[in-house]
Amino acid sequence: MPTGSNRLLIRSLLFAPANRVELLKKFPRQDADAFVIDLEDGTPESERAAARQQLSQTVQYLRRERLRGLLFVRTNASTSPHADADIEAALGADIDGLLIPKVGGASDVERGGAALTAAEQRGRQRPLILIGLIETVQGVMNVQSLTTADPHLAALAFGGEDYISDIGGRRTAEGLEVLYARSQVVAAAKAAGLAAIDQVVVDIRDDERFRQDAALGRSLGYDGKMCLLPRQVALANDAFSPTPDEIDRSRRLIAAYEAAGAQGRGVIEFEGRMIDPPLLGRARAVLEAASRGILDRR
Amino acid sequence: MPTGSNRLLIRSLLFAPANRVELLKKFPRQDADAFVIDLEDGTPESERAAARQQLSQTVQYLRRERLRGLLFVRTNASTSPHADADIEAALGADIDGLLIPKVGGASDVERGGAALTAAEQRGRQRPLILIGLIETVQGVMNVQSLTTADPHLAALAFGGEDYISDIGGRRTAEGLEVLYARSQVVAAAKAAGLAAIDQVVVDIRDDERFRQDAALGRSLGYDGKMCLLPRQVALANDAFSPTPDEIDRSRRLIAAYEAAGAQGRGVIEFEGRMIDPPLLGRARAVLEAASRGILDRR
């Protein structure tokens, strides 16, 4: 959801297939910051038309059950015969926005943005948001230019699995094969003031793998992570929230810095490290995130 | 060689210096997917003119001996006094194309392409192919724009040794110093529909080093590797072919996915991982590569 600083706060973005109503109905019990009803890859081709027709009813159910967190629909890519019908159905329901897959360039973002503008002109309770999923080589190469294509775009997500399929590579545990693309997507997002949501972890039984991957994503600057199952949501929320130690250390670092400033010293040592504005800025961001973590939950 | 899907299949690209005729004559006994007669760095400056004059005769010998795999000539860079004479000699022989070194921008590709066009207009048995070797900082910075400079360009190769010399760095076993450039070259190649051929390994006695480097290259999306010696060819062919385990696992994954689709479930679990289209796409690519590996050899 847009925060005071006008940035989306999504630590966890939980997907479920649009044709699995029994899974979708569990959303209100789950602690994700945002949810995605997936009309695309999660739903078999033969089920997509039927799933689309159920969409409005499912969204009504979720709103009645007071879903916390933002609600998105992943529509099919613009090259699919489903694309137009998906967008129409999604924007006919009371959702917060669209997640557009396989974004390859500015025109994909413009097309999505135009649909949101049209829906807003027909009247909406809340502003609509676009998340662009960058998961092809084309998308990565064009990522810098597409971030400014439409003002509805509020976040980029990076799809490492699709990216590696598209480039013809192989996934490894270490993940060096996507470091370039993953770094480029988060840099383009942040340069444009957008949020950045990191890749899924398909090893759904391996919590340690998820934690390690989330830690790397966070170090790169990502704000949250796409989740395939409810069990990954808690791990993502944890990885993308400040730890008690970080909060404590940030408070002490700021206090030490302010004390030094009062004595006319700008750079001081704190527990063996030099404190300068970058470190200080991170400490302040930790305290801000910690307070938002409580305030921003509906 | 161009495949049904119009992509070059080069797992191994074996170099030998143009002045070492005894090495060139062994090409027909070797199992590389493609071969390079090297008029540039492999041949001492003082020998290059003489080596160029032998070229036509050597190519005739290799064709008589029924060389399997594509045959390229590496000419000297456009800044060299040898460049024009090299290209004329190479295109006067029955080769499959040119490997152009030190490609720094679109103009280098255009110049090579124009030479191939002229040769084709004079009449050729087969279409001519260009491979661009990206091995300078300029080339890496301009790589995206040069991929579309001429339709003969069918592959980019990444020269890590020259790149590190040009940037003034140092080679390490881990290879993080070239990860950015190596990632950018393969991404630019694939975005333009070109094949991508990975860097050499100069530790010619260290097979384990070659295997590790090839595995990383493959995970990044490279299709094959440049080889300095025949012993590296088998390692490269092995690294860039699907393993029996991968083929077996891919067959079972596709079967499980199709069975689930028949039951209306798009995303299913297979051996602890979520199957979705990216994973499925990789499984299908494995089976396609496995069949091409047999069919495409001459």
Add this chain to the structure above:
Amino acid sequence: MPTGSNRLLIRSLLFAPANRVELLKKFPRQDADAFVIDLEDGTPESERAAARQQLSQTVQYLRRERLRGLLFVRTNASTSPHADADIEAALGADIDGLLIPKVGGASDVERGGAALTAAEQRGRQRPLILIGLIETVQGVMNVQSLTTADPHLAALAFGGEDYISDIGGRRTAEGLEVLYARSQVVAAAKAAGLAAIDQVVVDIRDDERFRQDAALGRSLGYDGKMCLLPRQVALANDAFSPTPDEIDRSRRLIAAYEAAGAQGRGVIEFEGRMIDPPLLGRARAVLEAASRGILDRR
């Protein structure tokens, strides 16, 4: 300082806050290749105006004491109210140039260059030099275009701490979170013929950490490193100078190559590695750096 090959040779760039005169006065006893009087982040906001007024006197002291190495001033960024007064004060003193922080695009370089041009037209003993510090996401995204914005620009420095704060990431010991940005900055610098100076290490008591980080920076192509304390200067000078082993090995490699060339063989094996021009070029660069290390010190 500009060398025969017109490239700045800065292995170590030592910072001290402009308000800490007792630290600045120690510069002449230290062995750094270049020094920075820091009017920006190292000096508390409330002390900056006073520190600026002391600047001229401090520079006079350092010149009297025959400071070896280049002398720079880090001014405040163009968005700061201090910016103009800082530049005027700095260029009123006998310094070698400016280090501009938070460079985000070509206009920041142009503004700095224009100030140097104006100062040179008023008459200077020596030419003035600009170092651009790339430490924001904007700067990294625009780095290629800003390198050619003004001919005074002689080096780019990469600020990893600020970059990670700006992108909202976290620092790790391994440093993968900045590999993309750090690689892009050095590539842009070298493509434009500029020197490249690597990030600080804030763990000021951990020499091993500094050595490892310097080794990675050197492998990436950086020429030197920013230093926060005198104890880091010796480590940086060591890391960015050729080792006795490298010098010895380079001499032997060149001798072997020349002997082989005399026998008409271009590529030869030397201690289990193939020698070709890239390896040879690195060997020659080692010997050149070794001789410059002695000759270029004032």
